[in-house]
Amino acid sequence: MKNPIIVLIREDLRIHDHPALYAACQVGHVIPLYILDEETTLGEAKKWWLHRNIETYQHTLQSINGRLWLDKGKVEEVLSQWVKNTNAKAVYWNRIYEPDIYQRDRTMAQSLSSQGIQVKTFEGTLLLPPWKIKKDDGTPYKVYSAYYRSLRKEEIPKPLPALKRMSVPQLQDDGMTLNELDLLPTIPWYHIMESIWDPGEEAAFKRMNSFFTKRLHDYSEGRDFPGKGLHSTLSPYLALGVISVRGIYHALIDMESKPIEPFMKQLIWREFSYSVLLHYPESPIRPLNEKFAEFHWHSDDEGWEKWTKGKTGYPIVDAGMRELWATGLMHNRVRMIVASFLTKHLLIPWQKGAEWFLDTLIDADLANNSMGWQWVAGSGFDAAPYFRIFNPTLQSEKFDKEGTYIRMWVPELSHLPNRYIHKPSDAPGDVLKSAGITLGVDYPYPVVDHKAARKRALEHYEEIK
Ligand SMILES: Cc1cc2nc3c(=O)[nH]c(=O)nc-3n(C[C@H](O)[C@H](O)[C@H](O)COP(=O)(O)OP(=O)(O)OC[C@H]3O[C@@H](n4cnc5c(N)ncnc54)[C@H](O)[C@@H]3O)c2cc1C
Known part of the structure; x- marks a missing residue:
């Protein structure tokens, strides 16, 4: 067997425009290898999505005469073992820019080079x-x-063309099976996502x-x-x-x-x-605007619980949080509304919200997520000013006038007329009754009063201004 090239497959589960795989295939035998990095935390929703996409990628590679080998552990150690066992002469990968992974990869490249293994990295992200x-x-x-x-x-x-054929070596080591990566949860809560998303x-x-x-x-x-x-x-x-x-x-x-x-x-x-x-590799946890390091956040357990479960009593916020839970995605405008609500109405730190998003979004992306949260919280570059506090009811009236989105995700409100769907607590008793709603039973009262919350947030902002 000629010395093969290992291509690390990571956030590039495709055969079209795959610079690392494309370059390796021009040279000879290729071992596409996915190592599940045990040192990086992946959100639960993204794990499910990853499982489904690896499965499909395995079939795609097979259809062009290739295959995908799987393994897991500490990436540099597992890779080094594969290099040794397969006599690989080179390792290629498309770069990932998450700070910890980027630094780890640079160290790994130096170490492989010092052992005479050629390393080539590409722009694939x-x-x-x-x-x-x-x-x-x-x-x-x-x-x-x-x-x-x-x-x-x-x-x-x-973009580079899709690969039509590749040549992989016969290896004694089959690596792991997809199930051995253990990406799926034991309780299958993902049935709605399963029905929406095709990998x-x-x-x-x-x-x-x-x-x-x-x-x-x-x-x-x-x-x-x-x-x-x-x-x-x-x-x-x-x-x-x-x-x-x-x-x-x-x-x-x-x-x-x-x-x-x-x-x-x-x-x-x-x-x-x-x-x-x-x-700014600290930006997922540190405010880019240093002033915000002094901001006096609250730890509101009840507010947090209601926000995560979509039970704040603000229908647009609740619709967004329930869409997220059910589908693994949330509309961008609604991401802004729920993030603003968490950081300004409840005064809960944006980092906590960002973490929740990373755990529940199937599109979880450290760069976009940190940017989104810092932007909304007012601490990012070119961010929305802190004192511009979204009124969730007005946002809802403007962007979901007919309540289509709310009715979809908060079905208990579906019989309310448009006039009250954005703020059920303003609805007269007879309207609530004919819509089949008892506030506090079928749908919660607002967890905070908008005016009071706005005033409180601005007072907090004054302290750091
Ligand atoms: C608080 C908050 C958290 C966010 N977290 C994430 C996240 O974890 N992952 C993520 O991919 N996006 C995130 N976004 C950005 C944006 O909400 C999503 O990219 C968008 O909703 C994805 O849906 P789409 O593909 O239909 O977007 P479209 O509107 O169709 O846009 C096309 C593509 O452009 C990019 N894009 C769109 N809006 C943004 C944006 N504001 N910032 C950066 N890229 C953007 C995305 O790659 C998106 O797929 C976040 C935004 C906010 C306000």
Whole structure:
């Protein structure tokens, strides 16, 4: 057997535009190897999604004469064992920019190189490596619009073609089975997610094409309205690299007749998030605006419990939290509303909310999530000012006027007329009665009063201003 190349498969479960796999296949025998990293915590929802996507990826690789080997443990130790056992001459991977993994990979690359093993790393996560877009003075951008303008001037490499055939060696070690990775929970709570999400590249392309042909045109006007379903729902596929962002970018550029900029702007928020994460690796836990380190947060156990369970008494907040629990996704506008509610109405630290999201989202992404939470909490770069406190009822009236989204996720309110669906506690007794609701029994009273909570939040903000 010729010395093979090991390609570490991580958040790039695809065969199209896979720079590491593509490069290795040009050279000879390839061992695609997925090592479940026991040192990195994966959220429960994402674990389920990962299981389903690895399963599909195994079939995809088999269909081009390949296969996927699986293992788990401390990545550098497990990899070193595989290199030894297979006499691999090289290891390739697409880079991951989560700070701990990025640093670990750099150390691992040095160690392998010092043993005479060739290491090559590639850009497979972003449009451009996150150090590429910088200000003229060489420092990273902190303002999104300037970052966006700068990136839009760059040439983005075209996606690589999908692999048609690969050559894998015969190995004595079969590695682990997918079930041995132990990604699925013992209690199968994921049946709704199972019915919504199809794993794999084919499903991702289908979703992208359907979005481009049917919804892109109305995206700009409609993306903020959760009941309209005009967003792409591509984030779960991007989070595991089942679809390539360069592929999306170029497919978008080719849509000459459609308004592409609004969607492009969102895609580039993702790039900006990664730039911030790379340059400020503490940003998942530390406020980027240092003033917020002094902020006096509360530990409101009751509020926390109600927020996580979707029982705050604010229907739009509850709808979002229940959508998240059931589907593993939440609409972007609603993410902003629930995050604002947690950090400003309940004064619970954004880091706690961010952690909950990482555990429950199937699109959990450290860069986007940290950026989103810091933005809402007011402590991020180019963030919403802290004193701009969303009124959840007004947000709901504006973005879910007919209550379509609320009725979907908070069915106990479905018989309320539009006028009261945003704030059932304002509804007269006879209206509640004919809608079949007893407040405090069928649906909770608001956990906090908006006006009082707003005043309290602003007082807290004054302390650090
Ligand atoms: C508090 C909070 C937490 C968030 N956590 C995550 C997370 O863990 N993972 C995640 O992928 N996104 C996160 N986002 C960003 C955004 O909500 C999701 O990317 C979006 O809702 C995904 O749905 P979609 O694919 O239909 O988006 P679309 O509107 O169709 O956008 C297309 C793509 O652009 C990117 N994008 C869109 N909006 C943003 C944004 N505000 N920031 C960065 N990238 C964006 C995503 O990759 C998305 O898939 C968070 C936002 C907030 C406010």
